[in-house]
Amino acid sequence: MSYRKELRVAELAVQRAALLTQRVFHEKAKGTLSKDDKSPVTIGDFGAQALIIHAIRRSFPTDEIVGEEEASSLRENKALADQIWRLVNSTKLEDEAAEEQVGGPIKSQREMLQAIDEGQSPGGSRGRIWALDPIDGTMGFLRGGQYAVCLALIVDGHIKVGVLACPNLPVDDSTPLSADVANDSGEGRGVLFSAVLGSGATSRSLSRGALEKSQSIHMKDVPNITHAIFCESVEAGHSSHSDQADIAKKLGITRQSVRMDSQAKYGSIARGAGDLYLRLPVRADYEEKIWDHAAGDLIVREAGGHVTDVEGRRLDFSLGRTLKENKGVIAAPKAVHEHVLDAVRSVLDSK
Incomplete structure (x- = not known):
């Protein structure tokens, strides 16, 4: 299989979710809860997971999803649920065709909470399973440093599609990795990485609408x-x-x-x-x-x-x-x- 549709839906869904996380940070609308493992959870986690699962459900309704978050805490905190709903409802890709490919708007807060809760698959070795981390590196996100929106399709135990949005990495692939790059955000940043098994890996600039042109990426030779x-x-x-x-x-x-x-x-x-x-x-x-x-x-x-x-x-x-x-x-x-x-x-x- 080429997984062309899966790749396109994943790229656009992750891009839209990344836009939501950027809005959360720049509007300083960060709110935190505490999960059982005491790690921070932001409204960006919940909102990004809702958008991505909504997109998967519209295109691949029978696929399973392994997601990091679940919505029980939001059902107990209506003010936070309302805040997340407003962000989710107003985060759209600026290109109509791209927005349609990710399922369009989520119609209600109830639908949003249901989407978040559909990430509870146990995973396993059979079938099509999406692995989702809506904000990987929550502490980096809160610091204004590096974080990623991550999505992968696993089929019968093998990864077939992988997509990463890294909103604070430099767009220029040739920028050497350094402490400044690792810890800061700024202009000229925002990268979408993608790969399909057997087809190579690419990077492209994050956009607010349709996907930008991609380029192939390769690991560097390390002669010494x-x-x-x-x-x-x-x-x-x-x-x-x-x-x-x-x-x-x-x-x-x-x-x-x-x-x-x-x-x-x-x-x-x-x-x-x-x-x-x-x-x-x-x-x-x-x-x-x-x-x-x-x-x-x-x-x-x-x-x-x-x-x-x-x-x-x-x-x-x-x-x-x-x-x-x-x-x-x-x-x-x-x-x-x-x-x-x-x-x-x-x-x-x-x-």
């Missing part, structure tokens, strides 16, 4: 690993900074790592702005969520990279809502991945 730029999570609770520093030292990398939130790390290395992405486990019992990696995994692989866990195994998206058989993530160009993996194993085995 000591010059590599590697990126990692900002939060120490997400990835072991100390282990990653030891790995960089073992590889001879002297340049400071670039810390940034979200799957923007996957997009950054896929287009050659960075080289390596390391996410090492901080707890033996921690299970990564599939929505945190599915789109980025495919985009990096289609750009010429390799993505595995710390044991060298491909990430397995067929086991439910988590990557329960994988520990950590190593993403790198194919030519150097084994070298990086050897360094990771050496450091972890020495502990």
Whole structure:
């Protein structure tokens, strides 16, 4: 299958959701709740999830969806639900044909809440399942740094389509990854990354209407690993900074790592702005969520990279809502991945 329709709906739905998140930030309409895991939830999360699930439901009504959010807290907080509804109802693509492809407006607050709640699929190895993270990197979003709107289609356990909107990444693919790029927003920013299995990866500027022209992206050659730029999570609770520093030292990398939130790390290395992405486990019992990696995994692989866990195994998206058989993530160009993996194993085995 070409997955042409799936790709177009995903790109436009993610683009529309990204517009909503930008409005939330710039209008300073951020409101937070607390989930059971104490992580922050913004109105952008709920609104973006509603818009994307609405688009999927209109085009692919029998597909399942694994989404991060559910709407019970909104049903208990009418003022917040009203605020989200106003944003959802007024966020539209400026191109009529594009807006029609994502299902047009959500007609009522009730329909909005139902859409949010339709992301509760258990996942698994059979059928068509969309993995959705409406705002990946919520802390980055709240800081005005990097975050991503993420969507991937998994068919019979294998990722077929991946889309990432990174509203605060520079449009120019050649902009090197640095601390300034990782932490700031500004003019000339907003990128939509896409990939279809077997068809390569692309980037394009985010727009407010129809999709902009895309260009192919490729991971950069790393002839000298000591010059590599590697990126990692900002939060120490997400990835072991100390282990990653030891790995960089073992590889001879002297340049400071670039810390940034979200799957923007996957997009950054896929287009050659960075080289390596390391996410090492901080707890033996921690299970990564599939929505945190599915789109980025495919985009990096289609750009010429390799993505595995710390044991060298491909990430397995067929086991439910988590990557329960994988520990950590190593993403790198194919030519150097084994070298990086050897360094990771050496450091972890020495502990």
